[in-house]
Amino acid sequence: MDQPSLKIKAEDDFLELLGSWHDCVVLNNQIETSILKAKIDPAELAELLKINAVVSLQSENLFNEINATLEKGVF
Numbered sequence: 001m002d003q004p005s006l007k008i009k010a011e012d013d014f015l016e017l018l019g020s021w022h023d024c025v026v027l028n029n030q031i032e033t034s035i036l037k038a039k040i041d042p043a044e045l046a047e048l049l050k051i052n053a054v055v056s057l058q059s060e061n062l063f064n065e066i067n068a069t070l071e072k073g074v075f
Contacts, residue, residue: 017066024059028052 031052035045 014066014069017062017069021059021062021066024055024062028055028059031055 031048034040035048035052040048
C-alpha cells in the first residue's frame, strides 16, 4: 500500500474505534437510566448490572486504545 492509502486506513480504523466507544457510552447511559428510573424485576436487575459492567469495561478499554492511538501521533 502506498502512504496515502495507509493514512486513510489508519483514519478509518480510528473512526471505527471512536464509533465503537461512542456506542458503548450511549448503551451504558441507557442501561443506567433504565436501572434508575424503571421498575425492574430483581432477577432482571442483576442481569442488567452485569451487562452494564461489561459494557463499561469495554468502553474503558476502547478509550484507552483511543488515547494510545493519539499518543502515537498517527494523525
